[in-house]
Amino acid sequence: MPPANRTEFAILGLLAAGPKSGYDIKKEVEEKLSHFWSASYGHLYPVLESLRRRNLVERRREEQEGRPARYVYSLTEDGWRELRDWFARPAEYAKPRNELLLRVFFGELTEPATLVREIERFRSRSAANLELLRHVMRELEASRGERERYWLLTVDYGVRVMEALVAWCDDALRVLDA
Amino acid sequence: MPPANRTEFAILGLLAAGPKSGYDIKKEVEEKLSHFWSASYGHLYPVLESLRRRNLVERRREEQEGRPARYVYSLTEDGWRELRDWFARPAEYAKPRNELLLRVFFGELTEPATLVREIERFRSRSAANLELLRHVMRELEASRGERERYWLLTVDYGVRVMEALVAWCDDALRVLDA
DNA sequence: GTCGTCATGTAACGTGTTACATGATTTC
DNA sequence: GAAATCATGTAACACGTTACATGACGAC
Numbered sequence A, B: 001m002p003p004a005n006r007t008e009f010a011i012l013g014l015l016a017a018g019p020k021s022g023y024d025i026k027k028e029v030e031e032k033l034s035h036f037w038s039a040s041y042g043h044l045y046p047v048l049e050s051l052r053r054r055n056l057v058e059r060r061r062e063e064q065e066g067r068p069a070r071y072v073y074s075l076t077e078d079g080w081r082e083l084r085d086w087f088a089r090p091a092e093y094a095k096p097r098n099e100l101l102l103r104v105f106f107g108e109l110t111e112p113a114t115l116v117r118e119i120e121r122f123r124s125r126s127a128a129n130l131e132l133l134r135h136v137m138r139e140l141e142a143s144r145g146e147r148e149r150y151w152l153l154t155v156d157y158g159v160r161v162m163e164a165l166v167a168w169c170d171d172a173l174r175v176l177d178a
Numbered sequence C: 001g002t003c004g005t006c007a008t009g010t011a012a013c014g015t016g017t018t019a020c021a022t023g024a025t026t027t028c
Numbered sequence D: 001g002a003a004a005t006c007a008t009g010t011a012a013c014a015c016g017t018t019a020c021a022t023g024a025c026g027a028c
Helices: A006-016 A022-033 A041-053 A077-088 A099-105 A112-142 A146-177 B006-016 B022-033 B041-053 B077-088 B099-105 B112-142 B148-177
Strands: A057-062 A070-075 B057-062 B070-075
Touching (some): A006 A022, A006 A041, A006 A057, A006 A077, A022 A041, A022 B099, A041 A057, A041 A070, A099 A112, A099 B006, A112 A146, A146 B099, A146 B148, B006 B022, B006 B041, B006 B057, B006 B070, B006 B077, B022 B070, B041 B070, B099 B112, B112 B148
Antiparallel strands (some): A057 A070
16 A cells, blocks of 8 residues: 555545635634545655755745734645545545543452443543534524535534444443443 | 544553454454544554554564464553553544535536535435444343443444434435435 | 643654565465 | 455654743843
């Protein structure tokens, strides 16, 4: 399996909707993709630079009034082609790595109370995520655009998974109580 | 957030059940943890060596008849302590990174048929996983030991998530059909 | 004057993968 | 004689994070 470089495609995908700065990209990832993706500046900027060296994006300096100047990136022809090529290749599925389940699996090595606390913590996290996602869902459903259809699908994914996780927690807590 | 080193705890946890070789550990990860964890030799052996340098495990050479000799690792006192300390710390939740959802989110950039193929592929993968997990579940439920209780909980987690994923796929495919 | 936001980056490090390298023994 | 399984490891690299570094500007 060749290297994936998925972060590049997150960036390319966001730039497809219009020119943006690194800062903008970070914001948009946090606002829209955070339930299934993330990006740190320490990675984002070097990747952007690498895309530029390979001529997939270009940037121009933008002086602003009342704010620091910034670099605005946009897709080149090669960048669009790279995006299309990415869609043509099948997605790679990352091997899961779940520390909570690792703890649960080795549960007999600790007191049940320790595990119970851990699962309760996970449950409250998941329930909070679920509320957030449901909120986003209602908003997207209100502003029914063509563009939002795909975003909505990803939110629905999150909602379904979070519901399953909360239900599992409740069941696991019942089992550990007995 | 300090570095996690979660693989160390997978190894320590497996060794808690009895001495094992690196090869054994790899096997056991594949057999029992594969739905939420993984390990490659290229990582496993160096980590084992690092644990040994830090006196968390010790090894002895075991000559075998009819098979190559091997190194069998077991927990030291320090190793047990490290395991207990790990349980005392709260789990860290990795930020999710889902390439399929990335593709779905940027879905308007490709033809619906491309996305449909991708989701169908994901669905069949998830359904196959689900069948596998249900099979394991039935086996574990038959041999109801105290030890298997925790394993069963992790399998149940997998089953619930896979069910949610299959359901999402069906719904997403319906939406994309319209 | 200090806090928040806008804005861009580098350096050091950790975690993990893939490909490579080696070799014994058993089964077909 | 070939393939599968048992068994251990190294080297190069990819991906990503955290901590650090810098600085402009606006609002309070």
